[in-house]
Amino acid sequence: MPHDHHDHPHALLPPDPALRVKALETILTEKGLIDPAALEEIIDTYQNKIGPQNGARVVARAWSDPAFKAALLADADPVLAELGYYGRQGEHMVVVENTAQRHNMVVCTLCSCYPWPLLGIPPGWYKSDAYRARAVREPRKVLAEFGVALPDETAVRVWDSTAEVRYLVLPMRPEGSGGLGEEELAALVTRDSMIGTGLAKAPGEAAA
Amino acid sequence: MTRVHDMGGRFGDGPVLPEAEDAPVFAEDWHARALAVTLACGALGQWNIDTSRHAREKLPPKDYARFSYYEKWIAALADLLVEKGVLTRADLQGKGAAGLHKLAERALKAETVAGVLAKGGPADRAGGPAPRFSPGQAVRARIPGGNALVDGGHTRLPQYATGARGYILRLHGTHVFPDSSAHGLGEAPEPLYAVRFFARALWAHPEHPDDEVVLDLWQSYLEPL
Numbered sequence A: 001m002p003h004d005h006h007d008h009p010h011a012l013l014p015p016d017p018a019l020r021v022k023a024l025e026t027i028l029t030e031k032g033l034i035d036p037a038a039l040e041e042i043i044d045t046y047q048n049k050i051g052p053q054n055g056a057r058v059v060a061r062a063w064s065d066p067a068f069k070a071a072l073l074a075d076a077d078p079v080l081a082e083l084g085y086y087g088r089q090g091e092h093m094v095v096v097e098n099t100a101q102r103h104n105m106v107v108c109t110l111c112s113c114y115p116w117p118l119l120g121i122p123p124g125w126y127k128s129d130a131y132r133a134r135a136v137r138e139p140r141k142v143l144a145e146f147g148v149a150l151p152d153e154t155a156v157r158v159w160d161s162t163a164e165v166r167y168l169v170l171p172m173r174p175e176g177s178g179g180l181g182e183e184e185l186a187a188l189v190t191r192d193s194m195i196g197t198g199l200a201k202a203p204g205e206a207a208a
Numbered sequence B: 001m002t003r004v005h006d007m008g009g010r011f012g013d014g015p016v017l018p019e020a021e022d023a024p025v026f027a028e029d030w031h032a033r034a035l036a037v038t039l040a041c042g043a044l045g046q047w048n049i050d051t052s053r054h055a056r057e058k059l060p061p062k063d064y065a066r067f068s069y070y071e072k073w074i075a076a077l078a079d080l081l082v083e084k085g086v087l088t089r090a091d092l093q094g095k096g097a098a099g100l101h102k103l104a105e106r107a108l109k110a111e112t113v114a115g116v117l118a119k120g121g122p123a124d125r126a127g128g129p130a131p132r133f134s135p136g137q138a139v140r141a142r143i144p145g146g147n148a149l150v151d152g153g154h155t156r157l158p159q160y161a162t163g164a165r166g167y168i169l170r171l172h173g174t175h176v177f178p179d180s181s182a183h184g185l186g187e188a189p190e191p192l193y194a195v196r197f198f199a200r201a202l203w204a205h206p207e208h209p210d211d212e213v214v215l216d217l218w219q220s221y222l223e224p225l
Helices: A017-030 A035-050 A051-064 A066-074 A076-082 A129-134 A138-144 A182-185 A191-195 A203-207 B028-041 B048-056 B061-066 B067-082 B109-118
Strands: A092-097 A102-107 A157-159 A165-170 B138-141 B165-175 B190-198 B212-218 B222-224
Touching: A017 B028, A017 B067, A035 B028, A035 B109, A051 A066, A051 A165, A051 A182, A051 A191, A066 A076, A066 A092, A066 A165, A066 B138, A076 A092, A092 B165, A102 A165, A129 A138, A129 B109, A138 A157, A165 A191, B061 B067, B138 B190, B212 B222
Parallel strands: A092 A165, A102 A157, A157 B212
Antiparallel strands: B138 B165, B138 B222, B165 B190, B190 B212
């Protein structure tokens, strides 16, 4: 393999991961290659501004507005761009709808691709070897570990994000949510329900 | 053959351990730093997403297996910075030349972060070969897998799907081809398809006869059936 090296440069940095990052950050800052203020801005963005609340608003709107839902399922990108949810790791979005006949679930077996503009940075389990290895082969066992049991008439469709296309699951609207407005509906939408490892909460659960 | 990152379908990993929905976005402060440093270095424009994925994949297997997620990021970043000539080995040891780098003017600034993240990096391209396949058509994922251009190179065809029969679900358009793009061989855009495979075509003991796995596969990964 021509591009491989036995003595990888990363081994020259301190072995402790926190120190390794710090050392690299210091070197790059001294050379003017990174700006500490830009790092703070990136961290603030993904810690405080972009997260699953974005996706939850989209789902709540889709549950409330049939025309919006139809447009979202047909071609998500322009719809999401109009809402301001376009960007890095969400350039090519496809929204897939759960029904009584089909449950959708998303994984990236090769790395940890994830729709950042709608869900933020993925949780630890999504990036774990166990999830990446098992979600495609035994999704129902994995779902059971999340406390989700599907009826036998529901087929599972697992989406393995092998390209730049990112998937968002549109969970089924929970029973008893008929009179709720978009904001109340958004409170029922969990991050896991938009990955497909969970279901939307019932109205009573949200208050708990 | 495969690299350690190509783990779809692997046995022996134990349970998935769900986290609370309100768990911190970054479990450790250095995770946030690792992400931010990596994104900021990406803005220097010395590599693309395929190159950076390949840099993580070609970490020594023993490192890939023992490193946590962000350790992989930071190790691959250090390797990439040296491989692309941005830093030297002496720099990593704190013995490099002092002073501003020639790429310093390209450094990402705080005020441009929001714009850069919002702009993203779309992978669709005009042109490329015409689509060979249409929705509903039966295809086979190429066997053997692996990069057809570079020995041991990057590919986004997971090993578990190679040789399996699937059905074209949709055409996503024409996208940059990672097997070429990761190695500086050009973007070589190709039609990209979502292809559905019955779980029973992939695994010896599927959980349910109707379950499916969908993969996004480039045209040259597919053969007609």
